Amino acid sequence: MTxxxxxxxxxVVEYPAQGFRAKPFRAVKGVSFDIRPGETVGLVGExxxxxxxxxxxxxxxxxxxxxxxxxxxxxxSHPSTARRRELTRNIQVVYQDPYSSLxxxxxxxxxxxxxxxxxxxxxxxxxRRVRELLDMVQLPADSATRMPREFSGGQRQRIAIARALAxxxxxxxxxxxxxxxxxxxxxxxxxxxxxxxxRTGVAYLFISHDLAVVRELSHRVAVLYHxxxxxWGDGDTVTSTPEHPYTQRLLLASPxxxxxxxxxxxxxxxxxxxxxxxxxxxxxx
Amino acid sequence: xxxxxxxxxxxxxxTRAPRAHLLRRLMANPLGGPAIVFxxxxxxxxxxxxxxxxxxxxxxxxxxxxxxxxxxxxxxxDSAGRDIFSRLLVATSFSIAGGLLVAAVASAIGxxxxxxxxxxxxxxxxxxxxxxxxxxxxPSIIVLIAARSVIGPSMWLTMAIFGVFISPVYYRVVYxxxxxxxxxxxxxxxxxxxxxxxxxxxxxxxxxVRAPVILLTxxxxxxxxxxxxxxxxxxxxxxxxxxxxxxxxxxxxxINRSGLLVLWPSLALGLTLIALTLLGTALxxxxxxxxxxxxxxxxxxxxxxxSDPLLTHGEPxxxxxxxxxxxAVAYEGKTxxxxxxxxxxxxxARGKTHGLVGExxxxxxxxxxxILGLLPMGGRVVDGSIRFDxxxxxxxxxxxxxxxRGHRIAYVPQEPMSNLDPAxxxxxxxxxxxxxxxxxxRAEARERAISLLGLVGIPDPQRTFDSYPHQxxxxxxxxxxxxxxxxxxxxxLIADEPTTALDVTVQAEVLDLLRDLQQELGMAILIVTHNxxxxxxxxxxxxxxxxxxxxxxxxxxxxxxxxxxxYTQSLFDAIPSGAPRAPLPGVTSSGDLGTGSxx
Numbered sequence: 001m002t003x004x005x006x007x008x009x010x011x012v013v014e015y016p017a018q019g020f021r022a023k024p025f026r027a028v029k030g031v032s033f034d035i036r037p038g039e040t041v042g043l044v045g046e047x048x049x050x051x052x053x054x055x056x057x058x059x060x061x062x063x064x065x066x067x068x069x070x071x072x073x074x075x076x077s078h079p080s081t082a083r084r085r086e087l088t089r090n091i092q093v094v095y096q097d098p099y100s101s102l103x104x105x106x107x108x109x110x111x112x113x114x115x116x117x118x119x120x121x122x123x124x125x126x127x128r129r130v131r132e133l134l135d136m137v138q139l140p141a142d143s144a145t146r147m148p149r150e151f152s153g154g155q156r157q158r159i160a161i162a163r164a165l166a167x168x169x170x171x172x173x174x175x176x177x178x179x180x181x182x183x184x185x186x187x188x189x190x191x192x193x194x195x196x197x198x199r200t201g202v203a204y205l206f207i208s209h210d211l212a213v214v215r216e217l218s219h220r221v222a223v224l225y226h227x228x229x230x231x232w233g234d235g236d237t238v239t240s241t242p243e244h245p246y247t248q249r250l251l252l253a254s255p256x257x258x259x260x261x262x263x264x265x266x267x268x269x270x271x272x273x274x275x276x277x278x279x280x281x282x283x284x285x
Numbered sequence: 286x287x288x289x290x291x292x293x294x295x296x297x298x299x300t301r302a303p304r305a306h307l308l309r310r311l312m313a314n315p316l317g318g319p320a321i322v323f324x325x326x327x328x329x330x331x332x333x334x335x336x337x338x339x340x341x342x343x344x345x346x347x348x349x350x351x352x353x354x355x356x357x358x359x360x361x362x363d364s365a366g367r368d369i370f371s372r373l374l375v376a377t378s379f380s381i382a383g384g385l386l387v388a389a390v391a392s393a394i395g396x397x398x399x400x401x402x403x404x405x406x407x408x409x410x411x412x413x414x415x416x417x418x419x420x421x422x423x424p425s426i427i428v429l430i431a432a433r434s435v436i437g438p439s440m441w442l443t444m445a446i447f448g449v450f451i452s453p454v455y456y457r458v459v460y461x462x463x464x465x466x467x468x469x470x471x472x473x474x475x476x477x478x479x480x481x482x483x484x485x486x487x488x489x490x491x492x493x494v495r496a497p498v499i500l501l502t503x504x505x506x507x508x509x510x511x512x513x514x515x516x517x518x519x520x521x522x523x524x525x526x527x528x529x530x531x532x533x534x535x536x537x538x539x540i541n542r543s544g545l546l547v548l549w550p551s552l553a554l555g556l557t558l559i560a561l562t563l564l565g566t567a568l569x570x571x572x573x574x575x576x577x578x579x580x581x582x583x584x585x586x587x588x589x590x591x592s593d594p595l596l597t598h599g600e601p602x603x604x605x606x607x608x609x610x611x612x613a614v615a616y617e618g619k620t621x622x623x624x625x626x627x628x629x630x631x632x633x634a635r636g637k638t639h640g641l642v643g644e645x646x647x648x649x650x651x652x653x654x655x656i657l658g659l660l661p662m663g664g665r666v667v668d669g670s671i672r673f674d675x676x677x678x679x680x681x682x683x684x685x686x687x688x689x690r691g692h693r694i695a696y697v698p699q700e701p702m703s704n705l706d707p708a709x710x711x712x713x714x715x716x717x718x719x720x721x722x723x724x725x726x727r728a729e730a731r732e733r734a735i736s737l738l739g740l741v742g743i744p745d746p747q748r749t750f751d752s753y754p755h756q757x758x759x760x761x762x763x764x765x766x767x768x769x770x771x772x773x774x775x776x777x778l779i780a781d782e783p784t785t786a787l788d789v790t791v792q793a794e795v796l797d798l799l800r801d802l803q804q805e806l807g808m809a810i811l812i813v814t815h816n817x818x819x820x821x822x823x824x825x826x827x828x829x830x831x832x833x834x835x836x837x838x839x840x841x842x843x844x845x846x847x848x849x850x851x852y853t854q855s856l857f858d859a860i861p862s863g864a865p866r867a868p869l870p871g872v873t874s875s876g877d878l879g880t881g882s883x884x
Contacts, residue, residue, distance in 0.1 A: 036869065038869065039869045040866070046788035046789065046790065046791075047759075047788055059477050061473060061476065061477075085479040085481070086479075088476075088477050088478060088479035089479070091477075092477060093473075093474065093477045095470045095473070095474065097470055100469050100470045100471065101470035101471050101474055102471055103469075103471040103488075103489055103492070105492045105493075106488075106492075111471075114474075114475060114478050114480065114488075115478035115479060117480075118478065118479045118480055118481075118484075119479075153645075160474075163474065163478070166478075167478075182644035182645055182815070183644060183815065183817075183856055183859045183860065184644065184855060184856060184859040186859065187858075187859035187860075187861075190861075209788065209789065210789075210861075211789075212860075212861040212863060213861055215861070215863065215864075215865050215866075216861045216862065216863070216864065216865070216866065217866060218866060219866055219867075219868050219869040220868070220869075234868050235865050235866055235868070236865035236866075236868075239865060240865065249790055250789060250790060252793075253789045253790040253792065253793035254789045254793075254818065255792075255793070255796070255816070255818030255819055255821055255822040256818055256821060257817035257818050257820070257821050257845065257857070257860050258821055258845055259821045259824075259841050259842050259845055260842070261821075262818065262821040262822045266797075266822065269793060270797075
């Protein structure tokens with residue numbers, strides 16, 4: 001069994017509340033999971049479940065108030081500024097919104113070389129790498145001289161992926177990277193994620209609210225509900241025969257694109273709802 | 286549909302030229318061009334004025350007192366016999382320098398403090414807002430007069446103090462723009478790229494504040510020049526330095542003896558301030574694209590493309606409630622029409638649900654808005670007919686349309702939160718239309734609203750009735766909007782992506798609700814969505830839309846079983862297959878909770 005690349009152990013993230021002596025808001029309540037090299041771990045949950053916060057905590061953009069995040073065995077929950085900057089070589093991110101993740105005033109080339117200027121990569125070397133990256137995400141080489149507004153949402157997301165790949169990271173946090181895209185664009189971007197993983201062996205933490213997308217991409221899946229991990233394990237098991245009532249509800253709630261199957265699923269969901277309501281009543285007695 | 290193609294624009298793109306051409310655009314602007322020419326002239330005078338002045342501006346001569354123009358004195362002499370023309374040249378220099386000093390001091394303090402406070406927050410932020418509040422509450426002319434009594438009549442110091450006092454204007458603008466971009470994802474991305482903070486500020490933040498700062502500066506220079514003129518006009522300035530304000534003062538004292546004295550400084554001051562203001566306006570128009578575009582003659586709309594044949598499954602719906610034929614929706618541009626819906630044909634059966642499905646930009650929402658007669662500014666139904674229960678809606682007056690909207694045709698929007706007014710309770714927003722449109726009494730309306738809230742499955746209708754929108758979840762808010770929409774027992778409910786903003790589990794409940802309501806009230810639903818799952822769940826019929834054209838229509842079962850159009854097929858192919866990924870070799874699976882803390 002390979003050593004984990006990233007281990008999240010009993011992670012707690014709290015945001016200070018507004019107001020005197022107010023209780024801080026606990027967005028993540030003791031979550032543990034791990035990611036192995038070259039693996040995709042799907043993190044599923046609805047809005048407010050804390051899935052994005054976990055990603056931000058790993059990146060050092062959200063405060064870790066308890067537990068640890070370790071990268072290759074090293075605790076990176078509270079690293080020094082210099083160490084955090086070094087870590088960015090290994091841990092990168094692709095955001096949901098392809099429109100605000102690129103500075104509208106910089107050319108694509110400028111955005112892509114951004115991670116490299118910090119490392120003082122020579123100009124010619126950086127230009128070569130930009131061509132390579134654009135090729136890897138299947139965009140024309142002359143894209144480097146163009147501005148973000150000339151690109152569609154799907155293309156911008158490819159550019160964001162290229163930027164994340166610039167430093168050859170071993171882990172990319174993908175925060176809802178396809179949920180702002182149209183169906184056909186989404187399918188192509190997902191393919192690209194898979195292809196890049198096969199080629200470079202990068203690991204993904206794939207954060208999404210869409211169980212179907214996560215299922216297709218993830219080796220293992222973690223399900224979050226109100227800041228807690230309610231189910232965690234092999235992707236197929238979690239997404240087809242879940243044990244936790246919430247995962248069961250989540251699975252049946254997402255409609256399938258087939259009227260007959262969907263009618264069946266709807267009936268299943270309503271039945272499950274009744275059973276769970278009954279169980280709740282019994283538990284309350 | 287390929288992601289590797291550039292965004293398709295059938296019409297010429299309207300994006301403005303990039304910043305590099307700002308000066309050229311300004312020169313072409315009817316306000317900016319003359320203002321820049323005049324300001325350049327003033328700048329040249331200010332620079333070379335003191336050197337080319339024919340006489341010493343302070344040299345007095347008894348024989349030149351109120352001398353008429355001519356005889357070596359271009360504009361004549363003033364009350365002390367000084368050369369007005371030379372004084373005007375030198376005064377330009379000092380007045381402009383005063384204005385620039387104000388802008389320099391104000392921007393140095395305001396921009397720096399705004400950047401730091403906006404980016405880091407903390408105590409700089411607190412101090413900044415205190416200082417801003419303090420200076421805003423003090424009338425600066427009083428402070429300047431007080432300062433003068435301490436430091437004496439020094440123009441430079443006075444202007445510098447005024448600069449400090451006006452710096453909150455920069456502070457606030459910079460602070461707000463920094464706040465706006467600080468949370469942009471590209472700033473986060475720069476941080477995860479390992480950029481240091483100064484570098485992020487220099488690279489991303491300064492770019493964002495550049496435009497508003499340039500914009501402000503022309504106004505601040507004008508304010509500085511104006512303040513200095515006022516100060517000198519009151520006689521509080523440095524008497525050894527000739528400025529426009531001083532010349533005004535002097536001209537005013539002697540307005541009855543020589544009316545022309547006041548004219549020259551007034552002209553210089555007035556024109557400069559007007560030019561600066563116009564430049565500011567032109568800058569704003571060009572930087573932010575807010576100027577009025579004069580509509581050029583727009584040619585009549587013509588169909589811009591050959592329409593695809595509409596592929597239909599089965600027989601058309603007999604006696605439809607809504608019948609749309611050849612519908613075209615277009616937006617007026619400056620010189621051309623942008624057609625967003627083209628030759629759309631749609632039949633919605635009575636009491637059935639019809640799904641209008643397509644990707645973003647396919648024109649599905651535009652079709653819905655066209656039917657409702659609620660197209661955004663510039664949009665128009667340019668062709669075709671919309672018949673609702675036999676009545677033609679195209680060309681109907683606003684009032685006549687209003688007799689249908691909210692009575693027989695209702696609407697549920699995509700974003701529940703932005704469609705409820707945060708200032709009023711849910712109850713008052715639900716009862717108002719009942720009172721106004723349906724003529725119920727307040728008490729009746731209240732009773733009806735509460736029963737409607739119960740109807741849409743809200744557990745405690747009375748409490749929701751008294752709540753404000755921010756106290757509701759997204760799903761609750763959408764239920765409230767649905768309650769409002771069905772209040773009049775409409776025949777047709779048009780729902781534009783009613784579940785897109787909601788979580789999957791909430792979406793399922795809202796879809797259940799729509800289905801139940803439809804059966805209970807017997808209304809037809811036209812639901813606009815991009816989600817084939819939603820269509821499969823709810824719809825009897827479906828129409829698929831692409832690039833403004835409806836390409837395929839029919840019973841939902843038929844379309845899903847046997848899509849005919851290649852586009853529909855490609856959409857179905859793009860749906861995640863549902864095949865799980867094989868576990869990674871070497872990782873134990875199946876029930877393994879890893880290092881998870883689940884017990």
